[in-house]
Structures are given as structure tokens and as C-alpha cells.
Amino acid sequence: MDKVPIVTLIFYSIPESFLILSFGLTIQKKKLSFSPILLATLISVAASYCARLLPLPYGIHTFLGVLTVFLMFLFILRLDPKQSLVSSIVSIGVLVALESVILSYIQFQLGLGLQDVMALSPWQKTIIGWPHLAVWAGLTTYLYHKHKFNQAISQ
Amino acid sequence: MSGSVFESGQMHRLAVIFLSVNLLMLIGTRALNYYNNQTNLMDLLLSSAIGINFFMALVFYSWLLRFQGFYTESQTQINSLRYMEEALDTMRGERHEFINHLRAMQGLIAEGKGQEATGYLKNVESSTLANGQLLNVxxxxxxxxxxxxxxxxxxxxxxxxxxxxxxxxxxxxxxxxxxxxxxxxxxxxxxxxxxxxxxxxxxxxxxxxxxxxxxxxxxxxxxxxxxxxxxxxxxxxxxxxxxxxxxxxxxxxxxxxxxxxxxxxxxxxxxxxxxxxxxxxxxx
Structure with missing residues (x-):
């Protein structure tokens, strides 16, 4: 069980969820509309918050996250089932891959294990996740604008 | 290339399985990291390798998609060429028919049968109306x-x-x-x-x-x-x-x-x- 502090919820979980959904839409070359993404973000953050309250082993909530994100893509962001499946796997995969590379490096430098990270103060726990979110935000923005540029020159 | 992996949903299924396995490896590594509760150089290298492996899987997936795009494009071009050939055949047939109609009308006019020629022309007009409309598409x-x-x-x-x-x-x-x-x-x-x-x-x-x-x-x-x-x-x-x-x-x-x-x-x-x-x- 991991009760997510409100600071982490607002400054980490919501941006993270927003990025998961925006990235999923970007790789499917879809237009990003703020309102539906925000709605899906709030629902998936609420679902993730509840899932973390359950006494599940570490890692299971990630699978629940894939399922929630799949449902958000399918029902709120209106992707077809195939696109929703690929987008949810790729988005969550990129998040965990970036965590594996960037967060692991920070943990190595600070000499912290993952359980130590979870036990940090709410603000520390939030800030330690920002570097990989920043890299991901940059990647999503780059891909989105690259797609828009390609669209513009193909017309 | 009938039954090729680039047709139907085979490529999609392959990609989903491939990415799912990579995602499982990522989550498994994070879980190991969590339960070990330490990050030494080996953990860092393993995590980074698995993370980079996922990005390589994504590059491979996008390469597959691009290849499928080329395949679909070439199939479309083959189909469009076939359609063009068929359309050309249809036009050749129409030209041949048109010449026959002209000859028939020439014969009727030469024999002074103007009324019959007009009737013949009306028949031709109604039978070719649909094709004429198609040309507007x-x-x-x-x-x-x-x-x-x-x-x-x-x-x-x-x-x-x-x-x-x-x-x-x-x-x-x-x-x-x-x-x-x-x-x-x-x-x-x-x-x-x-x-x-x-x-x-x-x-x-x-x-x-x-x-x-x-x-x-x-x-x-x-x-x-x-x-x-x-x-x-x-x-x-x-x-x-x-x-x-x-x-x-x-x-x-x-x-x-x-x-x-x-x-x-x-x-x-x-x-x-x-x-x-x-x-x-x-x-x-």
C-alpha cells in the first residue's frame, strides 16, 4: 500500500498521466486536444491513486495502469482498440524505460534504493521524478512538432 | 506476397507481443530493484540496458511500420495500375463501339434515312449516358x-x-x-x-x-x-x-x-x- 501525498499527486502524478496520454496520441499522429486529455488524466490519476491504496505487490499497479490508460485511449480519446493497445503499451513502456535509465542513475548517485525513494518526503519524492518527466516532455514535444511539420510540408 | 507478415493483423500482433515482452522485462527489473532496495553499478547497468532495449524495440517497431507503409504503397500502386489498364481497355472498347456507331449512322445518312439516323443516335445516347456520367467522377x-x-x-x-x-x-x-x-x-x-x-x-x-x-x-x-x-x-x-x-x-x-x-x-x-x-x- 502506498498513499500518494497530495503534493506528489498534483506535481508528479498529474503531469505524468498527462504525458502518458499525450505521448500515446502523438505516436498515433493524432491532434492533441487539451480538454479530453485533461479529463482522461484526472480519471487515470484517480484510478492509479485508488490502485496504490490496495495491498498489491510492487509492479502490479503498473499493469493496472496499462489497463486504465488503454480504457482512457479507447473511450475518452476515441482511438480504436488496436491503436489504444499499442499506445498504452508504448507510453507506459517509455515511462518505465526512462525511469529505469534516468531515475536509476540518480538513485545510484545518491545511494538510494527504490524503497528509500518511496520513503522520501513528499516534495523530495516529487522532485526526484522530474528529470525523466522533463526528458519525456521534450521528446513528446519534439515528436508532435515533427509530425505537424511533416504534415505541413506534405500539403 | 500473399500471406506476407505485412498483410492483415499479423504485423500488429507481432509488434504488440514484442513490446509487451519488453514492457514485462522493464517492470520485472524495476520490481527487482525495489525488493533489493539498493542501486549499485550492476543494478544501474541492468536497468539502463533494459531501458535502452525498450527504446531499441520501439525503433524496430517504427521500422516495421515504415516497411509496411512501403509495402501497402506498392500494393496500392499495383492496384491503381491494374485499374488504369482496365479503364484503358474500357476506353478502347468504347472507341471501337463509337466508330461502329459512326459507320452505321454514315450509312443511314448516305441512304437518306435521316429519321432513322436520329432514332439511332437517341439509342446510342441513352446507352452511353452512364459511362458519360462516370467520366465526371x-x-x-x-x-x-x-x-x-x-x-x-x-x-x-x-x-x-x-x-x-x-x-x-x-x-x-x-x-x-x-x-x-x-x-x-x-x-x-x-x-x-x-x-x-x-x-x-x-x-x-x-x-x-x-x-x-x-x-x-x-x-x-x-x-x-x-x-x-x-x-x-x-x-x-x-x-x-x-x-x-x-x-x-x-x-x-x-x-x-x-x-x-x-x-x-x-x-x-x-x-x-x-x-x-x-x-x-x-x-x-
Whole structure:
């Protein structure tokens, strides 16, 4: 069980969820509309918050996250089932891959294990996740604008 | 390349399995990291390797997609060449027929039979009206499909009447979607028309243009679809014609959904209505 502090919820979980959904839409070359993404973000953050309250082993909530994100893509962001499946796997995969590379490096430098990270103060726990979110935000923005540029020159 | 991995959903399934396995490896590594609760150099290297492996899997996936794009494009070009060849054959046939008509009329005029020549000309005009209308269709795939379908149905004793009240300037559907939608609807209509055993079996294809969309109507001279059947015709696998049937109309609906189009059946007029939004040129 991991009760997510409100600071982490607002400054980490919501941006993270927003990025998961925006990235999923970007790789499917879809237009990003703020309102539906925000709605899906709030629902998936609420679902993730509840899932973390359950006494599940570490890692299971990630699978629940894939399922929630799949449902958000399918029902709120209106992707077809195939696109929703690929987008949810790729988005969550990129998040965990970036965590594996960037967060692991920070943990190595600070000499912290993952359980130590979870036990940090709410603000520390939030800030330690920002570097990989920043890299991901940059990647999503780059891909989105690259797609828009390609669209513009193909017309 | 029939049965190639780039056809159907095989490539998609392969990619999903491939990415899922990579995701499992990532989550497994994070879980190990969590339960070890330490990050030494080996943990860092393992985590980084698995993370980078996922990005490499993504690059491979995008490479596969690009390759599939090339494959689809080449298939489309082969199909379009085939359509062009068929269209050229049709035009050669029409030219040959036209010369024959001219000769016949020349003969009638030379013999001073002006009245007969006028009657002959009217007959020719009515028989070539449909093809004349087809020439107005700007989309070469739809044009060829209708021409070929008209000839094929004529061979089965079915008259395909075509009425096109638009030149379809803003009709920009993928060739595959055009084939899926209109081949299925016209084939279904032809089957229904044959069932009726009328003296004249007829299928009517109409195109109407509205402000923001096109409306395509497919009407047949067969009996109407009963109400209870009509409510299920778009369900995948539902058919009253036997096993391994009932996939055409769901495919039509799916192809239309991809271009924000719709299809509906009206039992009162025995008409399949297809609505396809106009694809306006974008102004940025």
C-alpha cells in the first residue's frame, strides 16, 4: 500500500498521466486536444491513486495502469482498440524505460534504493521524478512538432 | 506476397507481443530493484540496458511500420495500375463501339434515312449516358470500380444504373476503403436482386452532394431485408446466407468509421445510405 501525498499527486502524478496520454496520441499522429486529455488524466490519476491504496505487490499497479490508460485511449480519446493497445503499451513502456535509465542513475548517485525513494518526503519524492518527466516532455514535444511539420510540408 | 507478415493483423500482433515482452522485462527489473532496495553499478547497468532495449524495440517497431507503409504503397500502386489498364481497355472498347456507331449512322445518312439516323443516335445516347456520367467522377478508383462492376453485373443479367450528381471533388478516400465499401454494398445488392427473380434485375447506385458530405445510395430490385434481420446486418459474422459469411457489412462500417462516415439501411426504400464527409483542403 502506498498513499500518494497530495503534493506528489498534483506535481508528479498529474503531469505524468498527462504525458502518458499525450505521448500515446502523438505516436498515433493524432491532434492533441487539451480538454479530453485533461479529463482522461484526472480519471487515470484517480484510478492509479485508488490502485496504490490496495495491498498489491510492487509492479502490479503498473499493469493496472496499462489497463486504465488503454480504457482512457479507447473511450475518452476515441482511438480504436488496436491503436489504444499499442499506445498504452508504448507510453507506459517509455515511462518505465526512462525511469529505469534516468531515475536509476540518480538513485545510484545518491545511494538510494527504490524503497528509500518511496520513503522520501513528499516534495523530495516529487522532485526526484522530474528529470525523466522533463526528458519525456521534450521528446513528446519534439515528436508532435515533427509530425505537424511533416504534415505541413506534405500539403 | 500473399500471406506476407505485412498483410492483415499479423504485423500488429507481432509488434504488440514484442513490446509487451519488453514492457514485462522493464517492470520485472524495476520490481527487482525495489525488493533489493539498493542501486549499485550492476543494478544501474541492468536497468539502463533494459531501458535502452525498450527504446531499441520501439525503433524496430517504427521500422516495421515504415516497411509496411512501403509495402501497402506498392500494393496500392499495383492496384491503381491494374485499374488504369482496365479503364484503358474500357476506353478502347468504347472507341471501337463509337466508330461502329459512326459507320452505321454514315450509312443511314448516305441512304437518306435521316429519321432513322436520329432514332439511332437517341439509342446510342441513352446507352452511353452512364459511362458519360462516370467520366465526371474525379476519383479514378471509384470510376474504375463502377465501370468494372457495371460490366461484371451485366454478365450476371443485372443492370447497374448509375446516377452521379457530383464530380466528387472533395472525395478523398483510400483506394482500399473505396473497394471495401462499394464492392461489398454492390455485391450484396446484386445478390439481393438475383434472389427476387424479377424479369429485370436491377441495382441502382446514386451519388448526391451536400454542403459538407456526400451521400451514396445503393438500391436493389430484390425484396427488402426483414426488420429483425436489418437490425443485425452490421454485426460481425451475422448472415442469413450460410457459414463464413456476414463480414462484408461490418467491414464497410469499419472502413467508414475510419473516415468519420456512416452507413445505414432503410427498409422502407430498400436503400443502403452511405454518408462520407467531404475532405476539404486545409488552409493553415
Amino acid at each position: 474525379n476519383n479514378p478508383y471509384l470510376r474504375s470500380l463502377l465501370k468494372n462492376k457495371k460490366q461484371a453485373l451485366l454478365g450476371q443479367g443485372i443492370e447497374l444504373t448509375i446516377s452521379i450528381k457530383s464530380n466528387l471533388d472533395f472525395f478523398d478516400l483510400q483506394p482500399v476503403a473505396i473497394t471495401t465499401i462499394f464492392t461489398n454494398l454492390l455485391d450484396n445488392a446484386a445478390e439481393a436482386a438475383k434472389l427476387a427473380n424479377n424479369e429485370v434485375n436491377e441495382v441502382r447506385f446514386e451519388v448526391h452532394e451536400f454542403e459538407n458530405y456526400y451521400c451514396f445510395l445503393v438500391i436493389d430490385s430484390g425484396p427488402p431485408i426483414p426488420q429483425e434481420t436489418a437490425s443485425r446486418i452490421f454485426e460481425s459474422g451475422f448472415s442469413t446466407k450460410g457459414d463464413d459469411r456476414g463480414y462484408g457489412l461490418p467491414l464497410v462500417r469499419q472502413a467508414l468509421a475510419e473516415c468519420r462516415g456512416k452507413v445505414a439501411y432503410d427498409p422502407d426504400t430498400k436503400t443502403f445510405n452511405v454518408i462520407i464527409p467531404k475532405q476539404m483542403p486545409r488552409i493553415d
